[in-house]
Amino acid sequence: MNDPFLLIRNTAPPPNIAKVSALADLAGSFHRGLRSYAATPLRRLDRLAAELQLASVLLKDESHRFGLNAFKGLGASFAMHHWLATHDVPVDAVFTTATDGNHGRAVAWMARQLGYRAVIFMPGHSVPARIAAIQNEGAEVVLVDDGYDAAVRLALDAADNRGWIVIQDTATDRYREVPDWIGAGYWTMARELEPAVHAPEQPEVDVVLLHAGVGTWAGAMVQYYWHHYGAARPRIVVIEPTEAACLLQSVRVGQPTPATGSLHTIMAGLNCGYPSTDAFDVLRQSVDAFIAIPDIWAERAMRRLAMAQGDDPPVFAGESGGAGVAGLMALMQDPAYAAVRDHVALGRGSRVLAWCTEGVTDPEGWQRVVGRPIPA
Ligand SMILES: Cc1ncc(COP(=O)(O)O)c(C=O)c1O
Incomplete structure (x- = not known):
């Protein structure tokens, strides 16, 4: 071992x-x-x-x-602010991310303050209190069967397929700036x-x-x-x-x-x-x-x-x-x-x-x- x-x-x-x-x-x-x-x-x-x-x-x-x-609000809030400062964003834009709980809550919290919709992908095994905390910020939660890493893939796909804005706190080869x-x-x-x-x-x-x-x-x-x-x-x-x-x-x-x-x-x-x-x-x-x-x-x-x-x-x-x-x-x-x-x-x-x-x-x-x- x-x-x-x-x-x-x-x-x-x-x-x-x-x-x-x-x-x-x-x-x-x-x-x-x-x-x-x-x-x-x-x-x-x-x-x-x-x-x-x-x-x-x-x-x-x-x-x-x-x-x-x-602590996650520090990262999500600045990234969303910086996105808005550097892009033309329509009023009906949707922010999205994958989360085990804390980062998604932070994105939902900031989206609500900015007046945007948020859709948050979470592992299906997430505990109810963490799901509810995100819903209480006014966001929609989508549960994903296969855990956190699959949730990240879905959030990134939503950007490609639906034009949603992904505020993800992990980098991949194709997603590095945020x-x-x-x-x-x-x-x-x-x-x-x-x-x-x-x-x-x-x-x-x-x-x-x-x-x-x-x-x-x-x-x-x-x-x-x-x-x-x-x-x-x-x-x-x-x-x-x-x-x-x-x-x-x-x-x-x-x-x-x-x-x-x-x-x-x-x-x-x-x-x-x-x-x-x-x-x-x-x-x-x-x-x-x-x-x-x-x-x-x-x-x-x-x-x-x-x-x-x-x-x-x-x-x-x-x-x-x-x-x-x-x-x-x-x-x-x-x-x-x-x-x-x-x-x-x-x-x-x-x-x-x-x-x-x-x-x-x-x-x-x-x-x-x-x-x-x-x-x-
Ligand atoms: C409470 C808490 N601490 C630490 C971390 C670690 O952050 P990272 O995923 O950036 O390593 C997380 C990530 O979700 C977290 O929720």
């Missing part, structure tokens, strides 16, 4: 940084102009850091971004940490944990770090679910390739069988390690974050949202990842940053894992 990790030596800067950085400037100004925009909080988890024998753990908490329970815009929108998350954590010369964190589905978000953060710090960047670990580790597998074989797992994981937002081709190009040589974690760590992280100890604030993280902390706990507590820990020098002196990218998007599932309903 393969190791549940891959170590990258001789890292190099990713492609496309200057272009995305310029777009990210536009995205930042656009976000600041939105009425519902506010920087999300940074939580200090000192007790968790002590338990894991680390110097500090910081958690950027996206669980309430734009009231959408996830995912760049979405990635540029995500830079706002990193920029909100300037100057305190992301100080001008050197970051105030040593190790950053980025979880990935298709990899667009992780790729955007990696471009940010290389752009700002070059070789002085923090060390970076990418985390995926064991059953949907398409990036780890792709980097292992040297080209975009399907995940070998079952695609059964509670981390629905990360349940992608095939990576974004552009995110693969960004991540393959520019991070220090990839790890795959089983669902048990996602569950432990959700419980640990919800039932905070000491002065740590409670954080109500969704299954995918808590994956950064889940990966950190696995790295520090499971001997299977000892080589990764050594490779990125994760230990008593380390200052660690993770993101909670999602709040509770499936209240029943959350209660099953955490053992109590979400507090009102």
Whole structure:
């Protein structure tokens, strides 16, 4: 059996940084102009850091971004705005995308604000709460039997066959521009940490944990770090679910390739069988390690974050949202990842940053894992 990790030596800067950085400037100004925009909080988890024998753990908490329970609104809103700024769009235009939940909700939310129709393709096994959240934004949901990757194909086909505007957060060989815009929108998350954590010369964190589905978000953060710090960047670990580790597998074989797992994981937002081709190009040589974690760590992280100890604030993280902390706990507590820990020098002196990218998007599932309903 393969190791549940891959170590990258001789890292190099990713492609496309200057272009995305310029777009990210536009995205930042656009976000600041939105009425519902506010920087999300940074939580200090000192007790968790002590338990894991680390110097500090910081958690950027996206669980309430734009009231959408996830960070995805940053990418979708800017991409849709930029599309409208660069195209003639008729008033009866239809925006479409495929989603495991969060990105589709963000597209539906923005379409409603802009006064356009949205049609969102979702895997047939999506939980009712995530489907309802998108319908509640006024969008039509189309369930697709074959899962996320088939939903992406259908959304792209709808553009070809019906002229709908696809705002998809994953790149393929024939669809590359919009995912760049979405990635540029995500830079706002990193920029909100300037100057305190992301100080001008050197970051105030040593190790950053980025979880990935298709990899667009992780790729955007990696471009940010290389752009700002070059070789002085923090060390970076990418985390995926064991059953949907398409990036780890792709980097292992040297080209975009399907995940070998079952695609059964509670981390629905990360349940992608095939990576974004552009995110693969960004991540393959520019991070220090990839790890795959089983669902048990996602569950432990959700419980640990919800039932905070000491002065740590409670954080109500969704299954995918808590994956950064889940990966950190696995790295520090499971001997299977000892080589990764050594490779990125994760230990008593380390200052660690993770993101909670999602709040509770499936209240029943959350209660099953955490053992109590979400507090009102
Ligand atoms: C909550 C959450 N976190 C992280 C991600 C990962 O983003 P990406 O698919 O760009 O890798 C997703 C994707 O849907 C998500 O929903």
